[in-house]
Amino acid sequence: xxxxxxxxxxxxxxxxxxxxxxxxxxxxxxxxxxxxxxxxxxxxxxxxxxxxxxxxxxxxxxxxxxxxxxxxxxxxxxxxxxxxxxxxxxxxxxxxxxxxxxxxxxxxxxxxxxxxxxxxxxxxxxxxxxxxxxxxxxxxxxxxxxxxxxxxxxxxxxxxxxxxxxxxxxxxxxxxxxxxxxxxxxxxxxxxxxxxxxxxxxxxxxxxxxxxxxxxxxxxxxxxxxxxxxxxxxxxxxxxxxxxxxxxxxxxxxxxxxxxxxxxxxxxxxxxxxxxxxxxxxxxxxxxxxxxxxxxxxxxxxxxxxxxxxxxxxxxxxxxxxxxxxxxxxxxxxxxxxxxxxxxxxxxxxxxxxxxxxxxxxxxxxxxxxxxxxxxxxxxxx
Amino acid sequence: xxxxxxxxxxxxxxxxxxxxxxxxxxxxxxxxxxxxxxxxxxxxxxxxxxxxxxxxxxxxxxxxxxxxxxxxxxxxxxxxxxxxxxxxxxxxxxxxxxxxxxxxxxxxxxxxxxxxxxxxxxxxxxxxxxxxxxxxxxxxxxxxxxxxxxxxxxxxxxxxxxxxxxxxxxxxxxxxxxxxxxxxxxxxxxxxxxxxxxxxxxxxxxxxxxxxxxxxxxxxxxxxxxxxxxxxxxxxxxxxxxxxxxxxxxxxxxxxxxxxxxxxxxxxxxxxxxxxxxxxxxxxxxxxxxxxxxxxxxxxxxxxxxxxxxxxxxxxxxxxxxxxxxxxxxxxxxxxxxxxxxxxxxxxxxxxxxxxxxxxxxxxxxxxxxxxxxxxxxxxxx
Numbered sequence: 001x002x003x004x005x006x007x008x009x010x011x012x013x014x015x016x017x018x019x020x021x022x023x024x025x026x027x028x029x030x031x032x033x034x035x036x037x038x039x040x041x042x043x044x045x046x047x048x049x050x051x052x053x054x055x056x057x058x059x060x061x062x063x064x065x066x067x068x069x070x071x072x073x074x075x076x077x078x079x080x081x082x083x084x085x086x087x088x089x090x091x092x093x094x095x096x097x098x099x100x101x102x103x104x105x106x107x108x109x110x111x112x113x114x115x116x117x118x119x120x121x122x123x124x125x126x127x128x129x130x131x132x133x134x135x136x137x138x139x140x141x142x143x144x145x146x147x148x149x150x151x152x153x154x155x156x157x158x159x160x161x162x163x164x165x166x167x168x169x170x171x172x173x174x175x176x177x178x179x180x181x182x183x184x185x186x187x188x189x190x191x192x193x194x195x196x197x198x199x200x201x202x203x204x205x206x207x208x209x210x211x212x213x214x215x216x217x218x219x220x221x222x223x224x225x226x227x228x229x230x231x232x233x234x235x236x237x238x239x240x241x242x243x244x245x246x247x248x249x250x251x252x253x254x255x256x257x258x259x260x261x262x263x264x265x266x267x268x269x270x271x272x273x274x275x276x277x278x279x280x281x282x283x284x285x286x287x288x289x290x291x292x293x294x295x296x297x298x299x300x301x302x303x304x305x306x307x308x309x310x311x312x313x314x315x316x317x318x319x320x321x322x323x324x325x326x327x328x329x330x331x332x333x334x335x336x337x338x339x340x341x342x343x344x345x346x347x348x349x350x351x352x353x354x355x356x357x358x359x360x361x362x363x364x365x366x367x368x369x370x371x372x373x374x375x376x377x378x379x380x381x382x
Numbered sequence: 383x384x385x386x387x388x389x390x391x392x393x394x395x396x397x398x399x400x401x402x403x404x405x406x407x408x409x410x411x412x413x414x415x416x417x418x419x420x421x422x423x424x425x426x427x428x429x430x431x432x433x434x435x436x437x438x439x440x441x442x443x444x445x446x447x448x449x450x451x452x453x454x455x456x457x458x459x460x461x462x463x464x465x466x467x468x469x470x471x472x473x474x475x476x477x478x479x480x481x482x483x484x485x486x487x488x489x490x491x492x493x494x495x496x497x498x499x500x501x502x503x504x505x506x507x508x509x510x511x512x513x514x515x516x517x518x519x520x521x522x523x524x525x526x527x528x529x530x531x532x533x534x535x536x537x538x539x540x541x542x543x544x545x546x547x548x549x550x551x552x553x554x555x556x557x558x559x560x561x562x563x564x565x566x567x568x569x570x571x572x573x574x575x576x577x578x579x580x581x582x583x584x585x586x587x588x589x590x591x592x593x594x595x596x597x598x599x600x601x602x603x604x605x606x607x608x609x610x611x612x613x614x615x616x617x618x619x620x621x622x623x624x625x626x627x628x629x630x631x632x633x634x635x636x637x638x639x640x641x642x643x644x645x646x647x648x649x650x651x652x653x654x655x656x657x658x659x660x661x662x663x664x665x666x667x668x669x670x671x672x673x674x675x676x677x678x679x680x681x682x683x684x685x686x687x688x689x690x691x692x693x694x695x696x697x698x699x700x701x702x703x704x705x706x707x708x709x710x711x712x713x714x715x716x717x718x719x720x721x722x723x724x725x726x727x728x729x730x731x732x733x734x735x736x737x738x739x740x741x742x743x744x745x746x747x748x749x750x751x752x753x754x755x756x757x758x759x760x761x762x763x764x
Contacts, residue, residue, distance in 0.1 A: 153634060153636060154636065156538030156541075159538075160657075163657040165666075166666065235669070242637070247666060247667065248657055249657055249658070249659040249660065250646060250649055250650060250653075250657050250658060250659065250660045251640060251641070251646060251660045251666070251667065252535065252638065252639070252640040252646055252650060252667075253638070253639040253640060253667050253669075254535060254536065254636060254637070254638055254639075255624070255636070255637040255638075255639060256634065256635070256636055256637075257627075257634070257635040257636075257637060258633060258634040258635060259633070264632060264633060264634055267632055268632060268634060271632075275542075275545040275630055275631055275632050276631070276632060277631040277632065278631065278632045278633045284547075284548065284629060284633070285629065285633060285634075285635050287617070287635075287674040288673070288674060288675075289671060289672070289673050289674075290671070290672040290673075290674070291670070291671050291672075292669040292670060292671075292672070293670070
């Protein structure tokens with residue numbers, strides 16, 4: 001029985017983790033759960049899964065009765081996350097939240113030698129260097145994201161890094177794959193928030209519509225798999241069957257396919273190095289026609305802005321994270337148009353005159369700087 | 383440096399093996415080569431690759447000067463194959479011939495503990511039981527055929543058999559994928575011998591047009607990978623990029639893709655467990671649109687006859703090999719029509735009243751019985 005600590009229990013990846021735990025109660029149990037601010041949902045999850053330990057990142061007062069949390073050890077405040085992951089009773093720590101709020105806890109979890117599963121691209125992009133220095137053993141840090149999970153599946157258990165020539169991940173294309181290009185500037189947040197395949201939070205859904213999400217995932221893959229950014233490629237794949245692949249040095253390609261449901265990559269990462277049976281009454285994967293097309297720069301400039309930021313390296317990937325957050329924010333508020341998102345991000349990156357980060361704290365601060373610079377650029381130009 | 387013994391040096395798979403040896407002269411050398419009857423080509427291969435040992439299966443007189451074979455140790459006759467594979471100087475033995483003529487040598491090679499690479503489905507189908515009893519260690523018997531190589535690539539180096547739910551292989555569809563069904567009975571051997579993707583010998587090209595080849599490959603995969611026949615499926619895949627795949631017990635699927643060129647699977651099997659670099663100026667695999675469709679029983683009845691023979695087990699797979707040889711033979715001679723091939727094979731299988739094979743010799747004899755029964759059925763009904 002593996003005891004799980006789940007950070008981001010109330011989000012979409014968190015709910016996939018909970019489905020896995022629920023499906024295999026003999027294998028996994030929820031030991032502790034953390035959320036950012038949704039205390040009601042957090043407590044109800046803890047009750048349902050009989051988890052005794054709840055952590056709330058925000059430390060502001062909550063209006064729940066003592067009776068409501070009876071039997072649950074609730075702690076609040078950002079620093080309690082670090083306490084959470086260091087509990088020696090835990091076997092696996094899952095980082096299913098977004099943003100960099102759990103970055104310190106992630107590094108602590110790795111240093112403690114526990115298995116760590118991650119579906120948090122911001123932390124990897126901003127703190128990749130420090131995260132990787134904290135890894136204690138092979139296969140300690142495992143990807144939950146479907147694309148990275150797919151690459152990892154293709155690499156197999158004993159693949160040598162020197163055997164890999166190229167990696168790729170796919171994107172469904174989002175809601176605007178076939179939208180008239182010239183009308184993109186007019187699309188309302190309501191339309192951009194309708195993702196054809198995945199149900200996710202607002203920020204990541206807009207990032208999927210702009211294809212920034214895929215750019216961030218390419219950077220994430222580059223960090224996770226030690227692969228130069230120009231050897232990882234994104235493809236548009238509207239059928240969402242194939243999620244990622246690896247091209248080996250002999251030119252052969254391995255592709256990983258599954259239904260677009262986070263249950264599967266989550267299960268694979270949680271049960272690794274075993275595989276657990278998903279009952280056969282589930283219908284086998286239909287393949288049919290699979291289209292894999294290059295990503296069009298005119299339709300998806302954000303993807304290329306992200307790759308550019310990764311190529312520039314240094315402060316730019318962390319700045320990108322902050323600038324994108326602010327740009328999406330401004331778009332959802334109606335302050336900028338859909339096609340102004342990449343423009344604002346590009347201007348923000350261009351406006352940075354500072355240094356590379358020397359410490360993890362510097363790197364995290366760069367996300368804030370990215371946000372601030374984006375606000376400035378917005379006021380200046382748009 | 384690996385010393386290679388190549389059986390079937392003058393055939394299409396043999397030429398792929400020779401291309402690999404030629405491309406990596408620091409890694410592989412041809413130590414000995416065998417052919418069925420084409421002595422001129424065999425000697426010219428030995429000269430080009432500086433191989434000192436040549437073996438000709440047919441022992442009839444050949445009209446070559448002593449000068450022509452100067453420096454080459456030429457031996458003739460079927461029993462010399464066994465001598466060939468037992469030479470302790472050899473590291474890897476490759477069975478690239480078709481038919482069951484090399485079955486005894488194959489078993490000897492395995493018993494000697496050498497690495498054995500095989501692209502000979504008849505031997506596996508007829509002698510599978512005895513071949514597998516002769517295997518001395520894991521990964522000793524490696525598949526060269528693109529489809530089986532693809533499955534093997536998907537399994538990875540340390541996959542547990544219990545992790546696999548289903549396997550599949552693909553077929554291009556051959557020359558008659560879109561041919562009017564009602565006109566199939568009229569197709570001439572000349573048309574059936576035009577394969578859209580692979581350049582191969584006559585027998586296997588007709589088998590590809592009827593899809594018998596895919597049926598035989600399914601049986602081969604079932605033997606090689608210890609997989610029940612009903613858990614291996616063929617798909618029509620006209621683009622010939624994906625060659626095989628594995629579905630795991632959790633429902634995820636791994637697909638192996640490469641250009642349809644025997645160079646690649648041959649290289650992978652020869653260099654295993656290493657991977658060798660194929661220079662990057664070779665263009666990366668284009669994926670584009672990939673179609674995977676079920677095999678249509680009306681168009682390709684031979685495929686279903688083969689699966690049926692495998693399900694019946696016992697004598698039937700070996701009988702199938704003989705019956706198909708004779709049916710293809712009769713078709714090429716113009717004695718039966720294209721659509722009579724599956725009918726004749728089915729009648730042949732139905733007419734068998736004998737026992738299961740008890741020994742390898744029984745099994746090999748069943749191929750002859752299959753041929754003889756097919757001739758009888760031809761005279762009787764067609």
